[in-house]
Amino acid sequence: MRVMAQVAMVMNLDKCIGCHTCSVTCKQTWTNRTGVEYAWFNNVETKPGVGYPRRYEDQEHWKGGWMLDKRGRLVLRSGGRVKRLLSLFSNPDLPSIEDYYEPVTYDYDNLVNAPAGKDIPVARPRSVLTGKPTAITWGANWEDGLGGAPEHAGGDPNLTGEWAEKVKFEFEQTFLFHLPRLCEHCLNPACVSACPSGAMYKRVEDGIVLVDQDKCRGWRMCVTACPYKKVYVNHATGKAEKCTFCFPRIEAGQPTVCSETCVGRLRYLGLVLYDADRVGEAAATPDEKDLLDAQRNVFLDPSDPEVIAAARRSGIPEDWLDAARRSPVYALISTYKVALPLHPEYRTLPMVWYVPPLSPVLDAVDAAGGNQDDPDHVFAAVTRLRIPLEYLAELFAAGDSEVVAGVLMKLTALRSYMRERTLGEEGDEAVLKAVGLTIREAEDMHRLLAVAKYQDRYVIPAAHKEDAAALSAMEDRCPVETSGDPTDAAGRKVMLGIPTLRRNTSGG
Amino acid sequence: MNAVPTPLAAASAGGADLLLWVAVPYVCLAVFVVGHIWRFRQDQFGWTSRTSQLLEHRWLRWGSPLFHLGAFMVIAGHVMGLAIPDSWTEAAGISEHTYHTTAVWGGSVAGVAMVTGLGMLCARRLLTRTIRLSTNRSDKLLFPLLSATVLLGITATAAHNVFGAGYDYRTTVSVWFRGLFVLQPQPEAIADAPLLFQLHALTAFLLFAAWPFTRLVHVWSAPIGYLARPYLVYRRRATPTAAPTAGGRPQSASGSRRAA
Numbered sequence: 001m002r003v004m005a006q007v008a009m010v011m012n013l014d015k016c017i018g019c020h021t022c023s024v025t026c027k028q029t030w031t032n033r034t035g036v037e038y039a040w041f042n043n044v045e046t047k048p049g050v051g052y053p054r055r056y057e058d059q060e061h062w063k064g065g066w067m068l069d070k071r072g073r074l075v076l077r078s079g080g081r082v083k084r085l086l087s088l089f090s091n092p093d094l095p096s097i098e099d100y101y102e103p104v105t106y107d108y109d110n111l112v113n114a115p116a117g118k119d120i121p122v123a124r125p126r127s128v129l130t131g132k133p134t135a136i137t138w139g140a141n142w143e144d145g146l147g148g149a150p151e152h153a154g155g156d157p158n159l160t161g162e163w164a165e166k167v168k169f170e171f172e173q174t175f176l177f178h179l180p181r182l183c184e185h186c187l188n189p190a191c192v193s194a195c196p197s198g199a200m201y202k203r204v205e206d207g208i209v210l211v212d213q214d215k216c217r218g219w220r221m222c223v224t225a226c227p228y229k230k231v232y233v234n235h236a237t238g239k240a241e242k243c244t245f246c247f248p249r250i251e252a253g254q255p256t257v258c259s260e261t262c263v264g265r266l267r268y269l270g271l272v273l274y275d276a277d278r279v280g281e282a283a284a285t286p287d288e289k290d291l292l293d294a295q296r297n298v299f300l301d302p303s304d305p306e307v308i309a310a311a312r313r314s315g316i317p318e319d320w321l322d323a324a325r326r327s328p329v330y331a332l333i334s335t336y337k338v339a340l341p342l343h344p345e346y347r348t349l350p351m352v353w354y355v356p357p358l359s360p361v362l363d364a365v366d367a368a369g370g371n372q373d374d375p376d377h378v379f380a381a382v383t384r385l386r387i388p389l390e391y392l393a394e395l396f397a398a399g400d401s402e403v404v405a406g407v408l409m410k411l412t413a414l415r416s417y418m419r420e421r422t423l424g425e426e427g428d429e430a431v432l433k434a435v436g437l438t439i440r441e442a443e444d445m446h447r448l449l450a451v452a453k454y455q456d457r458y459v460i461p462a463a464h465k466e467d468a469a470a471l472s473a474m475e476d477r478c479p480v481e482t483s484g485d486p487t488d489a490a491g492r493k494v495m496l497g498i499p500t501l502r503r504n505t506s507g508g
Numbered sequence: 509m510n511a512v513p514t515p516l517a518a519a520s521a522g523g524a525d526l527l528l529w530v531a532v533p534y535v536c537l538a539v540f541v542v543g544h545i546w547r548f549r550q551d552q553f554g555w556t557s558r559t560s561q562l563l564e565h566r567w568l569r570w571g572s573p574l575f576h577l578g579a580f581m582v583i584a585g586h587v588m589g590l591a592i593p594d595s596w597t598e599a600a601g602i603s604e605h606t607y608h609t610t611a612v613w614g615g616s617v618a619g620v621a622m623v624t625g626l627g628m629l630c631a632r633r634l635l636t637r638t639i640r641l642s643t644n645r646s647d648k649l650l651f652p653l654l655s656a657t658v659l660l661g662i663t664a665t666a667a668h669n670v671f672g673a674g675y676d677y678r679t680t681v682s683v684w685f686r687g688l689f690v691l692q693p694q695p696e697a698i699a700d701a702p703l704l705f706q707l708h709a710l711t712a713f714l715l716f717a718a719w720p721f722t723r724l725v726h727v728w729s730a731p732i733g734y735l736a737r738p739y740l741v742y743r744r745r746a747t748p749t750a751a752p753t754a755g756g757r758p759q760s761a762s763g764s765r766r767a768a
Binding site for chain 2: 081082084085088089090091092094095096097129130131132188189192193195196197198200201202203204205213214215216217218219220233235236237238239251276279463
């Protein structure tokens with residue numbers, strides 16, 4: 001047993017209102033620089049929808065993640081080592097800027113400098129790549145709230161199988177939910193495994209996956225290998241960049257920017273202990289539907305004395321072990337088993353998990369004339385419902401709708417029981433028993449999921465004082481100062497989130 | 509085999525020859541070596557292939573593999589032609605005729621692939637606006653210099669060895685080239701070579717001088733080690749010694765970025 005600690009995240013999707021605050025604050029913090037205008041370390045997608053970049057979940061096309069070869073061995077879908085080196089000169093599976101979108105800025109100058117006239121001046125969009133006026137035809141959240149869905153949402157790669165026809169053709173009875181996405185900081189990261197330079201790495205202490213900007217040589221294999229398409233090429237520096245899980249904040253014991261600013265308070269951060277020796281074996285589980293359990297089995301119970309002893313041998317400090325025992329993430333994933341990974345079938349063992357949303361199910365119960373406060377109606381609906389249960393299963397359980405149904409029933413029972421309690425009634429314990437919960441557990445889950453106090457949502461042990469020298473080396477400067485241009489060296493420019501149109505070069 | 513030259517023989521060459529075929533090459537090679545050491549120590553952040561596939565992939569898809577594979581063959585051909593004396597190939601039982609035929613055919617295929625590929629890469633750089641705008645000063649030096657070298661090389665081969673009477677550079681240019689590296693320069697060996705070969709040699713040395721300051725440095729980062737390394741890379745948090753506070757450059761320069 002080789003115990004490692006991972007800072008992981010769980011998102012409670014029922015609470016996501018799709019306000020994009022996480023995306024905006026993330027962008028302001030990390031990617032408001034030339035070269036990564038199109039990069040969204042965090043973005044919020046409307047589901048069903050094609051996602052960002054377009055149809056990124058279609059791994060037949062984009063070749064992301066791992067798969068099992070004919071002999072059952074775990075291989076990168078984008079090919080082995082030799083094939084990767086042969087595709088260095090031109091990577092056949094790299095999304096192009098059209099698959100993301102052409103980043104734009106606006107002619108803000110025109111608003112104040114236009115000569116007096118009859119018409120109110122407008123700020124027209126201008127491409128950041130060409131410097132020319134452009135028409136905006138796509139964006140990172142183009143389909144927000146199902147915008148354009150009749151035209152595009154059919155292209156959602158999760159809509160496979162017979163049941164999907166219904167989604168495509170019954171849009172008047174539509175459903176939607178929001179899916180915030182960031183780097184999964186996987187236990188078995190395909191991007192790290194595909195990096196020819198060895199510039200990408202997973203940190204031993206907290207499991208955060210990073211790109212060493214000094215080692216990256218711009219071979220761009222990570223972009224292809226990541227099935228979530230959360231590694232981006234900075235087209236100004238020619239190097240890969242990705243979500244950092246706000247490691248400077250995590251090291252200081254603070255939540256990531258996306259979590260800190262989440263108005264729905266739907267994000268949870270905490271430690272998970274896992275057995276690094278069992279990662280490869282779990283990722284190679286033959287049946288995709290067993291991957292969820294396989295990954296849960298890699299996680300270690302932080303209260304188990306054997307685990308604690310092994311963790312101490314691995315050098316994990318006591319306060320980290322204590323934090324692991326209080327981890328909301330471990331509770332939601334392994335104790336209450338209500339959180340599910342996004343696309344476990346990619347075999348990367350992702351570490352950002354989701355509590356699947358009840359709301360589309362409840363809408364369907366309403367539409368069928370049932371009472372969504374009556375757990376019997378909802379239970380019945382959950383089992384009978386073909387959409388969106390199977391849709392959720394495609395996302396969170398490799399197509400196993402029973403897993404999703406089980407979680408939704410648990411959430412329904414919890415909701416029904418706590419509603420009765422809140423209204424001053426006894427509360428029907430039978431409902432809880434039906435989903436295998438005790439009253440105590442229900443109260444704890446309610447506290448974690450519904451009350452969701454700040455200190456319960458974020459249990460992040462700070463990095464250790466022994467390492468203080470290393471950390472202070474980072475302290476006096478921003479980790480993502482402006483790119484490339486050495487002329488910035490004299491006076492530091494502060495970017496206000498307005499993409500810097502390369503005016504200095506676009507003249508020539 | 510050529511007679512071993514004495515320093516006096518070198519001195520007997522004209523001043524212009526000394527400048528062009530001894531001074532310029534040595535200065536270029538010095539810049540090449542010192543430049544690489546400087547860049548590697550000072551600019552790890554800028555050390556990259558500077559990929560632009562994200563912005564344009566239709567031309568690159570054909571142009572880049574053609575250019576790179578062609579270049580590998582061309583480099584191999586140059587190693588054969590310049591580094592290996594003709595006496596060695598003779599001793600190995602390869603007749604002058606066999607060598608010549610192989611060189612002309614192999615060289616032509618490689619050269620055409622490289623020129624076509626480079627042409628496509630230059631075309632996309634000039635014609636695609638996004639790529640043109642992302643072209644920096646080092647590219648503006650590198651692309652013309654590389655194109656000139658490649659074009660002069662293939663023109664020399666075509667004019668003298670494919671369509672012309674045939675010119676045995678192995679007894680002249682190669683002798684001069686090897687002489688530089690054994691520190692016994694023989695400028696007189698190349699002094700009478702055809703102009704195209706001379707220009708090719710000169711632009712090649714200028715290219716060597718420019719090499720460390722351009723994206724060509726990515727050649728030295730060819731990720732051969734990837735074939736042998738374990739898939740998963742774990743690393744501990746940066747230690748104080750690894751922190752990028754060392755080095756004589758202002759911290760706000762781009763090299764100070766660690767991870768993103």
